[in-house]
Amino acid sequence: MRTYLIRLSLWQMITTIMLLMLGTLPAMALDRSAPSTADHNQFKQLQGPFTSGPEVTKACLECHTEAAKQLQETTHWTWEYKHPETGQILGKRNVINSFCGSATSNEPFCTSCHTGYGWDDMRQLPPTDGSNVDCLICHDTTGGYKKSPIAAGHPIYEFVDPLDKSLTRKTDLAKIARNIGATSSRNCGSCHFYGGGGDGVKHGDLDSSLLTAPRALDVHMSKDGANLACADCHTTSAHSVTGSRYLTNARDTQGIDVPGHTDQTRASCESCHGSVPHQSSKLNDHVDQVACQTCHIPEFARGGVATKIWWDWSTAGQLDKDGKPQTIRDKDGNLEYLSTKGSFRHGENVVPEYRWFDGQARYTLRDDTIDDSQLPLQINKIQGSHDNPDSRIWPFKIMYGKQPYDPILKHLLVNHVYSADDDTALWSNFDWAKSIKAGTEFAGQPYSGEFQFIETEMHWPITHMVAPAENALECSSCHARDGRLAAITDFYMPGRDRSIWLDRAGWGIALLTLVGSLAHAAGRFLARRRRKN
Amino acid sequence: MKRIMIYKRFERFWHWCQAGLIFFLMFTGFEIHGSYEVFSFGTAAKLHELAAYALIVLWILAIFWHITTGEWRQYIPTTDKLGAVAYYYLIGTFTGAEHPYRATTQAKHNPLQRLAYLGFKLGISPVIWISGLLYLFYNQWADWGLGWLSLENVALVHTAAAFAMLIFVIAHVYMATMGKTVFSMIKPMITGYEDEPEEKPSKIK
Numbered sequence: 001m002r003t004y005l006i007r008l009s010l011w012q013m014i015t016t017i018m019l020l021m022l023g024t025l026p027a028m029a030l031d032r033s034a035p036s037t038a039d040h041n042q043f044k045q046l047q048g049p050f051t052s053g054p055e056v057t058k059a060c061l062e063c064h065t066e067a068a069k070q071l072q073e074t075t076h077w078t079w080e081y082k083h084p085e086t087g088q089i090l091g092k093r094n095v096i097n098s099f100c101g102s103a104t105s106n107e108p109f110c111t112s113c114h115t116g117y118g119w120d121d122m123r124q125l126p127p128t129d130g131s132n133v134d135c136l137i138c139h140d141t142t143g144g145y146k147k148s149p150i151a152a153g154h155p156i157y158e159f160v161d162p163l164d165k166s167l168t169r170k171t172d173l174a175k176i177a178r179n180i181g182a183t184s185s186r187n188c189g190s191c192h193f194y195g196g197g198g199d200g201v202k203h204g205d206l207d208s209s210l211l212t213a214p215r216a217l218d219v220h221m222s223k224d225g226a227n228l229a230c231a232d233c234h235t236t237s238a239h240s241v242t243g244s245r246y247l248t249n250a251r252d253t254q255g256i257d258v259p260g261h262t263d264q265t266r267a268s269c270e271s272c273h274g275s276v277p278h279q280s281s282k283l284n285d286h287v288d289q290v291a292c293q294t295c296h297i298p299e300f301a302r303g304g305v306a307t308k309i310w311w312d313w314s315t316a317g318q319l320d321k322d323g324k325p326q327t328i329r330d331k332d333g334n335l336e337y338l339s340t341k342g343s344f345r346h347g348e349n350v351v352p353e354y355r356w357f358d359g360q361a362r363y364t365l366r367d368d369t370i371d372d373s374q375l376p377l378q379i380n381k382i383q384g385s386h387d388n389p390d391s392r393i394w395p396f397k398i399m400y401g402k403q404p405y406d407p408i409l410k411h412l413l414v415n416h417v418y419s420a421d422d423d424t425a426l427w428s429n430f431d432w433a434k435s436i437k438a439g440t441e442f443a444g445q446p447y448s449g450e451f452q453f454i455e456t457e458m459h460w461p462i463t464h465m466v467a468p469a470e471n472a473l474e475c476s477s478c479h480a481r482d483g484r485l486a487a488i489t490d491f492y493m494p495g496r497d498r499s500i501w502l503d504r505a506g507w508g509i510a511l512l513t514l515v516g517s518l519a520h521a522a523g524r525f526l527a528r529r530r531r532k533n
Numbered sequence: 534m535k536r537i538m539i540y541k542r543f544e545r546f547w548h549w550c551q552a553g554l555i556f557f558l559m560f561t562g563f564e565i566h567g568s569y570e571v572f573s574f575g576t577a578a579k580l581h582e583l584a585a586y587a588l589i590v591l592w593i594l595a596i597f598w599h600i601t602t603g604e605w606r607q608y609i610p611t612t613d614k615l616g617a618v619a620y621y622y623l624i625g626t627f628t629g630a631e632h633p634y635r636a637t638t639q640a641k642h643n644p645l646q647r648l649a650y651l652g653f654k655l656g657i658s659p660v661i662w663i664s665g666l667l668y669l670f671y672n673q674w675a676d677w678g679l680g681w682l683s684l685e686n687v688a689l690v691h692t693a694a695a696f697a698m699l700i701f702v703i704a705h706v707y708m709a710t711m712g713k714t715v716f717s718m719i720k721p722m723i724t725g726y727e728d729e730p731e732e733k734p735s736k737i738k
Contacts, residue, residue, distance in 0.1 A: 282578070282579075285671070285672040288672070474573060474574070474575060475573070475574040475575030475578065476570070476573045476574035476575060479565075479567075479574040479575075479578075480567065480570075480574065481567050491684070492683070492684045492685035492688055494565055494566070494567075494578075494668075494688060495565055495566070495567045495574050496567060497685070497688075498566060498567060498692065499689050499692070502689055502692055502693055502696070503568075503692075505696070506692070506693065506695075506696030506699070506700075507696075509696065509700055510696060510699045510700050510703060513700050513703045513704050514703050517703060517704065517707035520626075520707070521707065521710070523627055524626050524627060524711075527626075527627040527628065527629070528629065531628075531629050
């Protein structure tokens with residue numbers, strides 16, 4: 001009986017341990033996204049053939065009656081965002097950034113990333129008919145749907161064989177339409193990884209390496225990690241995606257997102273990890289002032305794709321001796337100079353810069369008067385301070401460069417860089433004067449006729465490429481005389497700060513005491529020797 | 534010559550544990566302060582905290598011991614022979630004079646020691662403790678109604694007290710060598726016993 005009892009408890013122990021071990025594994029039994037209740041292959045509407053994107057969208061809208069209306073309410077469609085705090089009208093339609101400058105006047109090129117078709121004049125709203133919404137760019141699962149870089153949002157309908165130009169391959173829109181599904185990271189990445197004109201160029205923490213990320217690069221997106229898709233955190237409601245950079249929640253005090261109780265968005269670390277995520281209470285004491293990203297993203301652009309950190313437009317336009325545009329690469333193979341765009345510097349494994357951030361950024365818009373004696377000009381000025389309770393220390397990629405501005409009227413200038421056929425676009429004519437005249441005229445921007453280049457910097461909050469916990473920063477990365485937070489001086493930090501006078505006095509008196517003791521000892525020693533003699 | 538017990542077992546245990554902990558706290562503390570890097574900041578901070586808690590426990594024991602045994606009276610300041618002892622350290626020790634004070638179980642510290650240790654116990658230590666605990670519980674200040682404190686001031690007070698401790702330790706260690714021989718005052722602190730002298734020990738009221 002006694003043996004039986006012991007054996008039973010042993011079995012219980014083993015079962016418990018096994019259950020515990022199972023419990024620590026992710027829930028593998030369930031697919032991340034629930035299988036659809038509809039097989040789109042069987043839908044008559046989707047059998048095609050389709051000759052254009054809008055035709056496909058019309059078919060989609062026959063069942064998804066509200067989808068286009070929903071999407072047209074979102075910033076993905078309007079490219080416009082009224083900031084509730086600063087009142088500024090932001091969005092790609094309005095801002096000037098420190099990469100390509102202005103989307104306005106370069107529409108068919110820049111709007112190739114619009115979730116619609118045919119927005120070729122950004123002074124107007126995007127075309128209102130629902131059929132102009134692009135469903136496939138976000139819902140294609142085949143990988144066969146590619147937006148043309150110069151067609152105002154339309155896909156490449158016909159691929160030309162690079163070896164034999166007579167051979168073409170049509171994009172099978174019907175097949176793509178029949179295989180639509182939930183938005184994957186590849187869908188989001190097809191635009192967001194390539195912002196600024198190439199893979200990884202703009203954000204630094206978003207590039208194509210995330211699609212095949214090892215765990216060390218991104219614990220969330222890696223197949224060996226949580227295997228999450230973008231939309232798992234950037235949750236949607238009526239096609240509106242949460243987690244916009246224009247109004248960042250720099251300090252999520254709601255903690256774990258519970259459906260029905262909180263704000264229904266998981267686009268913050270706290271939404272899943274809560275507000276006391278560490279075992280060490282001292283680390284938890286940091287979360288009110290230090291963003292998770294600050295310690296857990298030790299560097300960005302870690303996936304082997306370089307990000308642009310310097311873009312000097314002022315050197316653009318220099319042609320080689322044959323009058324041809326130049327392409328110069330640096331020793332790492334990254335672009336160093338393009339006649340079309342100017343000079344670049346790229347970086348991999350870049351250490352972020354750190355700033356207090358309360359989630360607000362005030363943009364220098366094209367109507368804003370600038371102070372060209374204060375360099376560099378802040379394209380988006382990050383708000384926040386130690387004394388502001390909504391602020392935390394955040395990591396940033398700071399993009400540096402030089403951009404055209406009007407030295408008389410004191411504002412940034414709209415640059416016209418792309419056109420298929422006019423003689424003013426910089427990328428085909430390499431003439432700044434023409435480019436800016438055309439750009440400002442198109443945008444209706446006052447222009448004195450003079451332009452110069454001003455040094456600018458733009459802040460990009462770093463929030464992706466979260467490293468495994470074991471690769472997070474050490475305490476001493478910041479708690480050091482010349483650590484990572486050396487630039488943020490509005491608070492006292494142990495290990496970094498001190499009163500130099502207290503230190504001098506303390507060490508000085510200690511040294512005097514020591515020297516005095518030694519002198520006293522020497523005196524005793526000599527006196528005793530003399531007495532003995 | 535007979536031997537008498539001056540420092541009891543607990544007292545010696547307390548003294549040397551405290552000495553070890555204080556050395557360790559100073560070593561880790563000045564690393565946290567940024568003066569050098571040995572353990573790395575995070576480890577140093579963790580060890581510093583652990584050692585501080587150990588020292589708190591030791592102090593609680595020591596306070597209990599001092600109260601229950603009445604040994605706290607050893608630290609009542611006196612001016613009797615204060616001048617003589619000071620004179621000895623300044624002059625007498627060079628001329629080969631006898632130390633004017635002899636420890637007994639009733640009065641084991643000379644008047645200068647009494648003053649120094651009282652300063653240590655009622656001055657340096659409480660300042661270190663209070664500033665250190667405040668420093669440690671920085672995140673709770675708002676809940677405790679201490680939101681008006683500034684971390685910088687608390688940190689600077691703690692640093693200043695640490696320097697005072699360092700200076701005390703240097704002087705204390707050196708003065709411990711100023712007995713009849715270099716180790717004659719340190720030995721009873723280890724063994725507990727002091728050799729009974731021929732003449733009568735001095736008394737302190």
